[in-house]
Amino acid sequence: MKISVDGGSFCTPENNQFGNYTFSNSLIGALSRYDKENKYTIYSFCNFPKDTSLNKNFTIKKLLPKYFWSKVRVAIEETINKKDIYLALNQSIPMMSFSKIISFSHGLSFHFYPGLYKNFSKLNDQLEEMIYDSDKIIVSSTRVKSELIEIEGKSSKKIHVIPYGIPADMIKTEKVKANSGEKYFMHVGMDHPIKNVDFIIKAFKSLKNGKTMNGHKLYLVGCKRRINDSHIKIVPYANRAQLKKLYRGATATLTSSFYESFNLPVLESLSQGTKVVGLRQAIVPELRPYVALADDLNEFRDLMKKTVINPGFRNTKKIIKEFAWENYVKKLVKLY
Known part of the structure; x- marks a missing residue:
């Protein structure tokens, strides 16, 4: 299968690389080590880290401009060069894609504590899009699965729990x-x-x-x-x-x-x-x-x-x- 991956988190400044960055880095590294069959294309809008070693079935593609990157620029790429699956690692889905969308939800803190998030509206919009536009949603805990089902009961069949691994x-x-x-x-x-x-x-x-x-x-x-x-x-x-x-x-x-x-x-x-x-x-x-x-x-x-x-x-x-x-x-x- 041909699989595209949202690698936008790799462009996070070094002093601000927390959970999402660590998850993306760990997952892509693990896919490179343990999946030799499928072909992966990682989308990014910056130069990929030089110390990242990837298997030969991985390609890195820099997409510019970075403005409206995940919604528009990635959508253009997905339309021109069709893939079988799109891994939405950062909870953002392109406005158009012919791929099967597998989204990764990193939690709902903004939903339960909206007053702590200045960008609550944006995050909430992303959540709604993820729930309705994803073919499958990967969550890290049974807790998050239960919470997503409470928000939208019809989503239960598409939600799958896979706990994170220890970073390599x-x-x-x-x-x-x-x-x-x-x-x-x-x-x-x-x-x-x-x-x-x-x-x-x-x-x-x-x-x-x-x-x-x-x-x-x-x-x-x-x-x-x-x-x-x-x-x-x-x-x-x-x-x-x-x-x-x-x-x-x-x-x-x-x-x-x-x-x-x-x-x-x-x-x-x-x-x-x-x-x-x-x-x-x-x-x-x-x-x-x-x-x-x-x-x-x-x-x-x-x-x-x-x-x-x-x-x-x-x-x-x-x-x-x-x-x-x-x-x-x-x-x-x-x-x-």
Whole structure:
């Protein structure tokens, strides 16, 4: 089959490469490793990353101009050079395509918390188009499937759950030393109100001077605000190698989002042998068996203290086996 892929997320600036970028990069890499039969054309509006190694059944096509790119420019390409399938990795569908459309939904936080999104109207329009124009919709969790069905019950038959895999750079076998020196908790994520970072700051500040904390600090990775507290370290950007070291050196990764469709930092942290403490609402059902879950601030604080006393996550082999990109690709290809 001839398959086209939305590779627009590869044009995201390096210091703003969060969930969608990591997902797209991981999926395309996995398709290259595990699907040698189908022919893929990746659309982009920038030069593709030089360090991306792809199999010979992959072609990269730069489409310009970038204005109205996914709606118009990609539609023109799809009309001229027809494919069998279009993988809409970024929830945006071309205005015209003769291909079977497989869309990937990355969550509905904007739907449930519209006040936190300035571009709510645009995101909501994309959601409606995705539901009605897609032949199949891939979601990362049973949670998202249930929510989509609540929004539009007729969509149930086209929705398929395939949990993400651990990014390849997090399971490479080369030795990577943990971030040495300080003892710390960490939070990883874009600086957006949906991440509810103030909750984590509040929990940490209420504990930082206690004997149990033993000099721990809080690293906020991806945060760009200023915080006047010597115990809180702002890390606006960390590349993937740095992030891997940070995970390995942390006592625990903390998450308290109002909503998550999957929460890749949780999976990444667990893959590095580091525990995760999370509010229940921030953890999808597929990851809950592996996370220390809290329902309120007091429970969250208690779990933080417990990780100081008993750090380390010991089920990394099980995590790596269960959340493998090879499994993802096998399930996806069956839907072609």
